[in-house]
Amino acid sequence: MQIFHRSTNTLSRATIFGAVFVIAGLGWALMELQRSPYITYAGVVKPQPVPFSHQHHVTGLGIDCRYCHTSVEQSSFAGIPPTKTCMNCHSQIWTNAQMLEPLRASYRSGESLEWTRVNQLPDFVYFNHSIHIAKGVGCNTCHGPIDQMPLMYQYASLQMEWCLNCHRAPEKYLRPRDGVFNMRYQQPTSAAPVLVAGESYYDQASLGKALMAKYKVRNVADITSCDTCHR
């Protein structure tokens, strides 16, 4: 006897194909989620006790990175300015701005300000600022256009694949040491060459190679060894 209606033929085939697509779609969705700002925080502004604007301080006032991030050239850790550093200026200007109250409170009480860490790596990853700077990796190469950030956010995904992008091809990103802290630095073009040790370079390829040699950047196999970042 006939158990099923005609339509079940089409239906059954449809479901089989459907299943394939659904599973594939699910996988794809997971991949996307993995890389989404929800997981990585890339581009996400985190709550801070004081709405500090890098844009204002860097672009507006032209303060150098190292004025606050003092240890960036000697230490793995760039350093977060102590309340004192802020107060150097803010004991004179904006002395009664409401939004700076937490700052003054901290200075009075000696209780530290509790910022929320913006660029955060897992505990099993060891990153060293000083060596990246010594090898000519610009601040904004990783931290992005800080000079245009009213509120600070994490620029890159900080995922392993992102790190490897550079560790596998440093020459694409390196710049002369004197340009490291320059937020306006542009990679060389035929129109705007970059001058290093009296020699001007018209494209990143040649500049990168030259700097690799100049700064003794270790070869890719070395800097993609596990122990470069994991201990």
Place this chain on the structure above:
Amino acid sequence: MQEAPANPKREDVCPSKQRELGEVRLQIERAQGPEFWRSLEELAGSPEFQQMLHREFPKGAADWVDEVSRRGFLKLMGASLALAGMSGCTKLPLEPIVPYVRQPEGVVPGRPMFFATAMPLSGYASPLLVESHLGRPTKIEGNDLHPASLGGTDVFAQASILGMYDPDRSQTITKLGDVNSWSSFVQEIKGPLAVQKGLGGAGIRILTQTISSPTLADQLRALLKMYPQAKWHVYEPVNRDNVVEGAKLAFGRPVATQYRLENADVIVSLDADFLYAGFPGNVRYIRDFAKRRNPDGVMSRLYVAECTPSSTGAKSDHRLPLRAVEIEGLARALLVAVTANSPEAGTTAEYAKFVQVVAADLAPHHGSSLIIPGDHQPPSVHALAHAINVALGNVGKTVVYTDPVSANPVNQTESLRELVSDMRGGKVDLLVIMGGNPVYDAPADLGFADALKNSNVGLRIHHGLYQNETAELCHWHVNDTHYLEMWGDARAYDGTVSIIQPLIAPLYAGKSAYELVSALSGVSDATGYDVLRAYWKGQHSGGDFEAWWRKALHDGWIEGSAYAPRTLSAKLGSLPAAPTSEARTLEINFRCDPSIYDGRFSNNGWLQELPKPLTKLTWDNAVLVGPKMAGREGLKTEDVVTLELAGRQITGPVWIQAGHPDYSVTVHLGYGRRKAGRAGTGAGFDASPLRTTGAMWFATGGKLTKTGRTYKLASTQGYQTMDTPNGASRPNVRRATLEEYRHEPKFAQEGTPPPELTLYPGYDYQRQEYAWGMAIDMTACVGCNNCIVACQSENNIAIVGKEQVVRGRHMHWLRVDAYYQGDRDNPKAYFQPVPCMQCENAPCELVCPVGATLHSTEGLNDMVYNRCVGTRYCSNNCPYKVRRFNFLLFQDWETPQYKMMRNPDVTVRSRGVMEKCTYCIQRISEHRVDAERETGGQIADGRLQTACQQSCPADAIVFGNINDPNSRVSKWKAKDRNYGLLAELNTRPRTTHLAEIRNPNPELET
């Protein structure tokens, strides 16, 4: 590498102390709120409390395997979540970042600072250099500028960092167990002191441990001036009375004896374990001894006559197992043989041959030989040793006499006896016990505890790091500061004054002895720093004090403060008659424990889990019995026996110790503590009940009976010989006598496959800037265990607790294997440190399914914890079994103190991942970065040291770049003695060993 504090006032010395302190206090409050009343419960000694203690980490590891408390469950759930954080695509929680308010001078966040200080132990200072991260001391190193250290340390110093952060340390001042305050304490003592003022202090007794601190001694003497009738007693269970008395016998005055092993060609140890922690000056002695044991140059010869097998005995060229009582006989025979200059003369005992040969060997080494008597041998043996040294003209060459290091070199046993009789006699109204734990460790016949409790001493004050058995019986307990928290000074074995400077402000607002004494003398608010500085300002003559002081702080010691050698004349003859040792009665030896000393370290998990040099026992002491006796009595290891001596009894498990003489057993002190803390309480059995003033170190006439019960012992090395049960033998430790070695220098390398023997083209490491390698000289290694603890401290290695050790899950990245060879009654013993071999053809890497362990371009066998899924295949396939696995959550993730203690440069491993020695990759990276950044050049050879290498007093470990032919490690690896362990497997280990060479006397062979 050292950075002097900008200007040595307290603030600068421990930067950010203020914040640290507040934070920690807060954390501790939060974490330990409920446990705050521990002290009360302890007084009550409630069983629940005892249980609670036992449930705690690390003993708690015990029940993890079976019973799970709800608390534990949640804990673990939490942990598992934390673990999830290790996987690739999980979301990180928001994390606060907290800057200083005012950043201290010279602090560079993310870079460690190093400060010189010193650790006092029984009066003797171990000079140290302490690594500090943002004001948190994290690692102890030896002070390489200091003559008593030269960069080495001993296990007690290495582990003391854990002691500092110990959450079980007493955290408040208590009165009758109730929390109380310093101010009210000061108030409280005012009255009694005033009373005593009238009596000239007749009722005041101060009981201290051995004190060598000039400042503290000066304070005490000042106090005694204030109260002329007051008395200062000194007692430690592990004291050196015999040395003092021996010196008195020989020279009529207490003098300290220093040895110059670098000048000694023939050394005879009379039951002296001078190569292990606890023996004053051992760190320096090990270095000097090892220097003189160079098979390719001058090689000294070491004879050891000893009872309890020790690492010194293990390193000896000839070891004569003798019951402790018989040592004196030997010493007399030796003296006769040496002075009579006729070796035949002297003795008829079974060791006649030994005496003859040794005497014959000593004779030609006039001035370059050395006799070392053991601290636990009676005064007469010391006197005899002095006599022999004098006879051999060693004085001034290999033996140097100086003033005693102790500021109050009395006979401590007598001193304590006097105190007890005074207490009994009701003469004591105010007793201040500064440090120590006499209730637990005083000789049994004195009945100190009883005297303290029942003879009404008006006011009893205990000052110490722990609420221990003694604190329990005192009215007041003042919590002491750990030496890493305080200012002070102490003398090293050679008299050099070392400055103790704090690395962090007291975690629990403790008061140092200096502060306590000044409080007693009426100045309640003097800080240790004021006292110390004032004293030295007084001592310092001429010159710019500030500069001098700063140098002293920077270097950690005061130049020219070492004692000058004294020239004395030994007046002998007045020796007491030789004891008649009745041969067939059981002798019981008491020894301080190689891991926890006299019990003061019994709450230190690192030391508790540190395998003892020969037995490899952890977490317990045992009754060491020789094979002969075990055979006769039908004893097996882990049988529980009762030891009886003069009516007193103790029971403990047997450990059959190869090389232990017959009719003699050894028990170690320091265990069986009732109130030590989570780790120490209840571990092992207490041997002190058998210990009496008459026989502090050994006594004959004991009785041993089996109870029929057994007790599980946790040894990390189940099988202690290289001979396999099927009669074969494995050349793990390759060894030869000096003659054999000279005759066939390359003997060790036999069996090593030639490099071209492979199907695969090898990986080319030549082109690399660095290729890391290590060499370990087993001739130099004395099995002092330093490397193990140093590694544990540097690499955040967890302890696992006894149960887990029993199951074979201890976590030490570096182990020291001990092997016995030959006659079990007097075997040769060998030590072999085994870290990760960093094989070039690593078997472990091949089998890892997720590529969590791989090779770096510089030949390191990287272990990537966060990639590891825990198949344990790598460990199975590791022929050296140096990989360690986190079978459970071994790391303590909660205790805030431990969080502060950990090395921030090393990942804290969690449950389910494999871990192993990394050649201290964090140090390699740091040094590489610095070198490239600062000079753009290479890391200078010798600048970069692994933790084990840096702590090694024998300088037996060398690490460096084997691509640089001039590096020290390359030179070592080029030696004939150099061989790769299990090289026949073609694993190409980067860590190699230098074969062990012994220098036996042909006369005594056969």
Place this chain on the structure above:
Amino acid sequence: MRLYGIMAEFDSPQGLVEAARRTHDAGYRKIDAYSPFPVEDLAEAIGFHSNRVALVTLIGAIAGGLSGYLLQYWIATISYPINVGGRPYHSWPSFIVVTFEMTILFGGIAAVFGMLALNGLPMPYHPVFNVPRFAMASKDRFFLVVFATDPKYDAAGTRQFLESLGPRSISEVPS
């Protein structure tokens, strides 16, 4: 009503095979035979020879093997070359196993799904099920059907012809 075809029922495989052969000889091409188990010669009796399952399987197997090896090669030497226990990046002997397994896996999958696809399965609804007796086709009866789409088909003639084969019964298959 339109017919899908005419169905003749036999009770032995022998009978079915002969009937099928004669029907085919008689020039009928759009015919099919149904049996509760595979019957030898039945397929070519109704003139069915070609069978592309084997080809599909082969293609699947080759695809699997290639993808397997290339994946490993790419990972070990291009994507993230790294020194594993001193082995060369392209240590092909280690790659054999997975290559083999992938070959089998893809081959097997191709065989099964290829077969189903070629058979037009799944097809829960089919006109032949409209005939109640056809339920026996999965037990112990054997059926021959001449489809209405066959050029030689005409309701009466074909029925006559089938009857001449001595079936157990004849029934019409409604579409």
Place this chain on the structure above:
Amino acid sequence: MAEQTDQAANRQAPVISPGYTFGTVTDKISSIVLTRPTSNGWFVGFGISFLLLMLLLYAAGYLFVRGIGIWGVNIPIGWGFAIVNFVWWIGIGHAGTLISAILLLLRQSWRNSINRFAEAMTLFAVACAGTFPLLHLGRPWLFYWLFPYPNTMTYWPQFRSPLVWDVFAVSTYFTISLLFWFIGLIPDLGTLRDRSENRWARITYGILAMGWRGSARHWHRYESAYLLLAGLATPLVLSVHTVVSFDFSIGIVPGWHTTIFPPYFVAGAIYSGFAMVLMLAIPIRKVYGLEDFITDRHLQNSAKVMLATGWIVAYGYAIEAFMGWYSGNSYDSFTLWNRLHGPYAPWYWSLLSCNILFPQVLWIRKFRTQPGLLFLVSAIILTGMWLERFIIVVVSLQRDFLTSSWGMYYPTRWDWATFMGTIGMFLTAMFLFVRILPMISIFEMRTLLPEAEVKAE
């Protein structure tokens, strides 16, 4: 001469008793699923197995919370029961595909009546085996790192590791076995669809049967696909235990690092597989009165296969021992010594007696035809094979190169719970299978009947 009498026996014992027709075969088998009331015995058996399954879940749950340390594993013995059970189950899982594939290629028509539940048995055994590699991970929640999938670490499995080979081999084996089993079922599902009275049963079987109607064209493609699959499965089934043996022989541990492993692992697998088949077939045919389909002939043949593979295994042991002595390698020779005299010697001796000594009774025909005794022997063999894996895994690791790191292994109650649990999982699945699916391939039985013959003229 024993052989001759066997021949005689075989002649007397046909693959299927006479007097059956297409119809009776069909009804007899399908009735078990469709009409036969579920016996209390079934419920009891199922209940017990299900409880054991719950025990597995409990043990696994506790394992995830506390960590691998609840087991007896340690350093040096990093692998314990988990891997022992894994290899044991995988081995058992070999009989099914072997019977259906290899015997098919060898035209052993007697297989037709046992291949169906043998395949089911394979699937369930492999499923049980599969749980262990996952459970034994230190961090099980990261098991997916063993599969090559694109990720943000741009990092991949390490294909030189036998464990990765395992992942591929086992998953492939499971998939292929599943397909093989399923297409074998399709025609019978058709039969059930047409036989069942209950509407829902009809629909369910109908969907699963995918509209199978027994068309000659379909049968033609079907048979070639089935044959091809058999052709693919044959090397596969041999490869799987070979790969499993690589887990050990690739390692350098003395007692693992030996080339004899692949053949003797495969033989051992078949050995234990057939033992399990018998342990299932004997009660099943009794309970469901299937003696006519699963005849003494089947028992006899299985027994002979066991006898043969048993000797291959014995040869394996012999070679191991011989090499231990002949190689002159001190580590290997000690491993041998340790097996014979070491702390686990009793286990080794009982292994030898279970796998080599006792099975020899199968030379005697009486035993081969005695279901009870056959059942017993099979049980002994299964025990022996488990012991073999225990010896290989534990005793080799227990005393390897450096005497200093020798250790002992003591299984905990959790080890046992997990093992018992998987047995429960296996039986639960088996019980469900016999209840809802034809445990004997109906259409293949039909082909065995004389009427199925078509005489070509």
